[in-house]
Amino acid sequence: MNFKVLIILICCFLSGKSIANNSEKVSINLIETSDVHGNMFPFNFISLSKGSGSLARVSSFLKEQRAKFKDNCILMDNGDMLQGQPTVYYYNFIDTVSTHIAAKVMNYMKYDLGNLGNHDMETGHIVYDRWISECNFPFVGANIIDKNKGIPYLKPYHIIVKSGVKIAVMGMITPAIPCWLPENLWEGLYFQDMEECAKIWIEHIKKVEKPDVIVGLFHSGSSGSLLNDIVENASMNVAKNVPGFDVIFMGHDHNLLCKKIVNIVGDSVLIADPGSRANNVASINIDMFIKNRKVIKKKIDGKIVNMNKFSPDSIFMAKFSNEYDQVKKFVSERIGYISSPVSAKESFFGPSGFMDLIHDLQLRVSGADISFTAPLSYDSKIDKGNIYVSDMFKLYSYENMLYVMTLSGKEIKDYLEYSYSNWINTVKNENDTLMIIKRYGRRYNFINPTFNFDSAAGINYEVDITKPVGSRIIIKSMSDGKEFNPDNTYKVAINSYRGNGGGELLTNGAGISKDELSKRIIWSTDKDMRFYLMQYIIHENNVIVPQLNNWKFVPEELYQKISIKDRALIFGR
Template sequence: MKRYFIAVFVAFLSGVMSIDARRVEMNLLQTSDVHGNYFPYDFITGKNADGSLARVSSAVKEARKKYGANVILLDNGDILQGQPTVYYYNYVDTLAAHVTSAVMNYMRYDAGNVGNHDVETGRAVLDRWSRNCDMPILGANIIDKSTGEPYFKPYEVIEHDGVKVAVLGMLTPAIPAWLPETLWNGLRFDDIETTARKWMPIIKEKEAPDVIVGLFHAGQAGNMLAGYKENPSLEVARNVPGFDIILMGHDHRRECKRVINVDGDTVLVMNPANNGVVLTDITMAFEVDDNGKVTHKYIDGELRPMADFDIDAAFMVEFSPYIAEVNNYVNESVGRLTDSISTRDAYFGPSAFVDLIHRLQLDITGADISFAAPISYDANISAGEIFVGEMFNLYKYENMLYVMELTGKEIKDYLEFSYGLWANTMKSKNDHLLLFKEKPTDGDESRAMLANPSYNFDSAAGIIYEVDVRKRPGRRIKILGMADGSDFDCSKTYKVALNSYRGNGGGELLTRGAGIPHDKLSSRIVYSTDRDLRYYLADYIHKKGVITPEKLNHWKFVPEKYIIPAVKRDYKILFPEK
């Protein structure tokens, strides 16, 4: 099918068209989930980056040399959070021109979409960024509660050589399942398919476009999350006629394929994944008659690796002042670690890395129990002086810290659900400890082999417990008592420290696990910080001066005769020697 389509497309470009027709060629480029990777190195690790907008800029300039003005450049959200670059201009230097707006204006984006991590920065940052952008920010399903109308522009029409391309922008509506309302106060997030059905006839009647693009910060699989359909892009492509192209984001999964919608028309569906490593590159060719009407159109796309492009030197010169500012920020000393820490051991038992977060959460809040997970899949911080940049390695996201009231039974059920995502049911010492998608072998892509995201692998501190992997999920956890030696009571209410993502229902450990209805979660929150956890981690280390990381050893997998050989095997699978 693809080979046939490309053959027809090439033939068209070679001149197989009506003698009287005019040919128009366009190039549509999409970035998504850039997560602050504007420059070709990682400010967290101090290493060079494979992607970045510095390389994308070179690809865009190449396209503009080839197609002239007939290039459409779109971003599909999650651009405002991830690297220290954006954190600095989100929260530290709030007076300077925002680096994200400056970069997007320099690259001459035609439109941008909103992602969930953009909403997570808070209304002030989101509004500042959108105001400072030269292009429109889209969001047809982001509704201002006071007016009932879209808070951002619902769609944008881009016209080149008489050919009109309409871009309808939307965001996954599952924001309330992850983020506290304080970050999106006054807004609501409507269902994507319902909103697409609303705007499709309006766009067709009012604009009469030749191509309609859905720019959706949502992935393919339409899973339900707290009553919201998180990733319905593929369903919309099939169920809502009128789209020629659906550009996806959010799930960080590369995709380039065609689907057939309910009217029998072909829809091109693409996703460039994340961090500016790959660029969506779509070529569109049109046959236009003497009356200016498009009589034929041909659309094809590919994912282009940015490693094939040089860093844009002019881009780097333009933003050298920003780079210098961020370098100074990330190289500020916070304190010292006496020992190196890594998330690698967190998959197999207590971890000094995760337990440092537990210690902080318990110290700040005075809570009885702490829940935390290895937020970064494979993070390492070396012994010695620790700098601001490394704090982003220690804690990846801008989650706040909550204290919630949970019963002992809810705590146990929460942990049962967590370890059900995490650990396999072992029948012998030859089985895997970790829950993999399929039987893995050495050398396979390790992270992709895990059945579930590791940021949902919550352990607990403040209680002493065992996880018996011989038992099926739901019957594994045996709580032996509180860490202070007192009894643990399933009927008692405890104060539990956890991050705001989890406290708002993220990962469904509180809802599907502990059995608390989503609309009741907010009533369980008795305390919230007003700054992100990373800020408090840095402050904690700075005040202590020197930190000796150590395992709390509040839990363990059992039985040891199964665990010891399984850990050796599974560790090599997750972290193969290079």
């Protein structure tokens, strides 16, 4: 090879220029975290043990990427930061004077962009508005609309320019917020359908901004879940039906995904979802070949990167050591003593202390006739002995308020019929499987979300496992011995997620229209259920776990034989 040609080849390689078209190559790295749920540190403040994932580990990975891509590394978060670990609960509701830890950490990590998730909005305007104001980067949300102004509450999109390359990032949130959260938490807002919203803004972005790359940052899962005519997980619909996006980052459904799909005009779109709790991030590389200041070719590829391969960033840990210590002190506070162990696992097989404790509290706080609740944790347990603040996050995972609603006796029965239809099969003999489960790896697990498996207290009833849906629930009486009448109206204690239509037990089950739900609410707490659990335990000090024993599966002999097998399949022997 001619020496001069060799020198030219080497120079072109070092400068990133292509011999074929004499173009310059610019490489951009896009990193997405999503559904972190307050997992800042490699420590689980609920179980008080070492934890996986964490933004401390993401910080280590980020330093590697920034060393490689320099300023061309863009970091984005896709929502659900403010709920989950006590780390964020403490700064949401206990220490409301200090700068929120989520803002401190994200500013330290130099996030370029943020999005809101449904669990961020669950904390209420005061909390998420404060968090947004303390972050040194913009939040995007094209389909979160200010009712009074008729315009997006946040920036609909944000422009980032790196090495002369113009990148537009458009944000959206699942529009199903009103199906889960009481309006006081999102007062003054409404949520536009994602596909409809994307069609409007993509045209505006292309016409006005003329970017080289268009990215979607959507706190919404891949597909499915139609709630009261609202598409909860619409990211795939947008990717396929709204041309113009190069990359769409997803979240909300906690499902790992990274692949290319083809949209309706035949263009390739890369979609990515990093799952949850900073166990993984989505890392997308975009190589752009530029000639005469125009992008003539784009090469996009991506991967999901496991953060547990990285050690926590020691500088990160040192910088936030005071916050770490403060949260650990908070969750380690003894609030009382519990007389016997309680386990969420027992909740699927009949009355349990785990559920009875919540039922009892809901009835006490509300004065209602009947209580509905589900195990919000799949396999949490609290041992006999001292009980700590951390245990409250095992007992009650979400920041739900408590409602009292009016339901007829018939609606109560239909509600329970629907609940157990998500939970159990109809069986004929002991060789059948009662629980609606599927094999995942070595173990079986429930197909449907267990946080929708509501049982009731305040009534005595049986669930006949040999009967079809619609005729399983036999309500014998009220728990005080009085007659239960299908035509009577009863006051029912229920959490705000369920009371707003979450899980569709009130709508598809009890047959109450979505528009009617708010009219049925006659009372609400002003604080979340976890607050009342803590206050109750502090007041009682020595908590005697109630034994309500107000319902059971029948025929009992058949159920006992099947349940032994089902327990082994789900939880092992």
